[in-house]
Amino acid sequence: MTIQSLKLTNFRNITSAEIFPSAGVNLLVGENASGKTSILEAIYLLSMVRSFRSKKTKNLINHTADQFTVFANLNAGEANTYSLGIQRHQQAADTDILFRGQKPSGVAELTAALPVQLINPDAFRLLEGSPKDRRQFLDWGVFHVEPTFMHCWKRFQRALKQRNSLLRHGRIDELELQLWEKELAVNGEQITALRQAYLASLKPIFANLLDRFLGLQNFTLNFQRGWDKNVDLTESLFLSRVKDREQGFTQAGPQRADIRVAMNGYTAMDVLSRGQQKLVVSALKLAQGALLSEARNKQCVYLIDDLPAELDKQHRRIFCEVLEKQSGQVFITGVDAEALADGWQKPESISWFHVEHGQISLKPCPSTK
Ligand SMILES: Nc1ncnc2c1ncn2[C@@H]1O[C@H](COP(=O)(O)OP(=O)(O)O)[C@@H](O)[C@H]1O
Ligand SMILES: [Mg+2]
Secondary structure (H helix, E strand, O other): OEEEEEEEEEEOOEEEEEEOOOOOEEEEEEOOOOOHHHHHHHHHHHHHOOOOOOOOHHHHEOOOOOEEEEEEEEEOOOOOEEEEEEEEEOOOOOOEEEEOOEOOOOHHHHHHHOOEEEEOHHHHHHHHOOHHHHHHHHHHHHHHHOOOHHHHHHHHHHHHHHHHHHHOOOOOOHHHHHHHHHHHHHHHHHHHHHHHHHHHHHHHHHHHHHHHHHOOOOEEEEEEOOOOOOOOHHHHHHHOHHHHHHHOOOOOOHHHOEEEEEEOOEEHHHHOOHHHHHHHHHHHHHHHHHHHHHHHOOOOEEEEOOOOOOOOHHHHHHHHHHHHHOOOEEEEEEOOHHHHHOOOOOHHHOEEEEEEOOEEEEOOOHHHO
16 A cells, blocks of 8 residues: 555644645655654554554644644555545543444554554664564554454463463463463464464564665574473463462563574674664564565555764665665655755656645755755
């Protein structure tokens, strides 16, 4: 899906703006605090119904207004156009969403329709953050590629909650515990199998991108499923009952899974420069988008906040080359127009936007000025 038009009203510092982005690369240039990241945030909101900067969507309402609206026309190929509108009122308990003229069944419906990959300074968390950050990354991919994942995930979460609540009770009903453990194990094994299969498909795409970005081949993505290698999940749950009871929660299982990103056996975080880390994280995210398009023929929207930061000219060029070849719509922000203009093979096919004090206007490409 690509964004054909995007209209923002009272969103952060943007009181009113409408843009018609290209289906390929879009560059947003402007001074600090002009509103560039806010535009990426609005696009992210359309997919996730939350911000990547603040916990409360209410914070996105312009300080002088009492509600914001983000409205987009999405193109699903050929003549299929869908409308998507999200509105948040200061006094309302929740966000109002209209997708194709109706209230969607849930956020997952929007996320599935408009897959978004964000590459911003927080993306480093994929390497330096907690296992939860890496699980979220992994599950984003599995969710989009494997339709049965969501169902297993919900059942697993419910069973986990039930088991944890039983563990905290004084007297435990053995039969009930057994039932929930069975449900946990069946869905947990299934989630793990889907995660493993997904990673196996992702690895060669990631390796290829990393080779182009950094000329590095000795990278490994090691999946840790979250419990003892030598036993199945049913047995692991049974064996850890006493310990889990003491702690009051289930300690092992897919809820503890992780991916170790390593180079020559060393954890990536410990041996790579900041610029290299940015490229590794970007390669992981771009690989997810490429796999989605390969496996499901779905296009991803990439949001790249401050592309030039941390990258030298040579690596910026390789990055641009990869982005131009990758299918999917791209939005890139930057402060310096010259740094953003450099490195594109087909600069004439790129759309430029100038962002200034919350106003967005089409901008002539600097190299053709
Ligand atoms: N709810 C809001 N209402 C009005 N202005 C806001 C709101 N939230 C953030 N801002 C301001 O919007 C400006 C643009 O922020 P941002 O999009 O991060 O800029 P950029 O990415 O271009 O540096 C900042 O000055 C910020 O303080
Ligand atoms: Mg910014």
